[in-house]
Amino acid sequence: MTDTQWPVWEVFVQANPGIPHKHVGNVHAADAEMAIQNARDVYTRRSEGISIWVVPANAISASSPEDQGSFFEPSNDKPYRHPTFYKIPEGVKYL
């Protein structure tokens, strides 16, 4: 067996009830259980969280920064998706 620092797990922490889990960093661990324990010790030593998710780093697919322009372009030419696109006469309420 070659020496290993164990696989990498990305760590997501929920800081308070009712808000999304947020990516905080990663840890090395042999399995998910150890990853959660390590994540607790590394990222929540000062009550920074109430819930932790860990995901094998190699299970994450990401969009590529080079394609950022063209990839997100389709939404740039659709200003009519925003409420501010519409002119509503003054005096009309609750709209």
Add this chain to the structure above:
Amino acid sequence: MEDEKKIAAFEAKIAAGNKIEPKDWMPEAYRKQLIRMMSQHAHSEIVGMLPEGNWITRAPNLRRKAILLAKVQDEAGHGLYLYSATETLGIDRTELLEQLHTGKAKYSSIFNYPTLTWADIGAIGWLVDGAAIMNQTALARGSYGPYSRAMVRICKEESFHNRQGYEIMMHLAQGTPEQKAMAQDALNRWWWPSIMMLGPSDDQSPNSEQLMRWKVKMESNDAIRQRFIDRTVPQADFIGLSIPDKDLKFNEATGHYEHGPINWEEFFEVIKGNGPCNAKRLKARTDADKKGRWVRDAAVAYAEKKKLKAA
């Protein structure tokens, strides 16, 4: 040609105050310099656990022991944040640790000094963590996203380290004459290494204009050192300890303290591996690595067995 365009876009991004993220294009020199700096920083965090760990079993009371344990655990955490930030540059932790263990990579010169008395634990928190904070708050404004975010996180935790150290010194300084002498002795031994750890003076280490432009380095060593001295001298005065520098004086005109000559020869000797504890620190690290090997292997074997059972 293609590269020139990429470099221009990269530099424009940095000039605009944006962060560079792991998957963004970056010049090879930028990547290399960051790997060197960040891994050196990570190594310093974990080697830094050794001189303080030396006093955990001998802390004078339970309160101090709990605090020191928490502080040393934080340093392990800092090492981990920094290794993981370094790994985003495409190098893995096994390789980084190998570079530390073979002496190819450096760590901060300061951790090659011994912790002889309990007061040294006070001096380290106050001076060494204090100097590190000066450096790290500057680096938090750097251009590489993962490094800068790790610095922000670390800086938040460092101020506890700094304060608990000052508190130890304060209590000793207000104690018996023997205790006060112990505090003064620790200050005498740690002062110069602490101001040296901020790196060679600017005339010996011309800050590459490029590293500043790329926001890899944010401020010159001397500028950071000056700020550290300006902030620390009044703290020593306040608790009645004296800085071991007979040339130290406040310049009314500049508003800064002027210090005596620094023994750079000593600094470079320690960096070269000839400090009082270099061999001991490296041996502690390589022993831990060797002795921990079966634990790492067993954990992998156990995880694999569990996976097979579940299948």
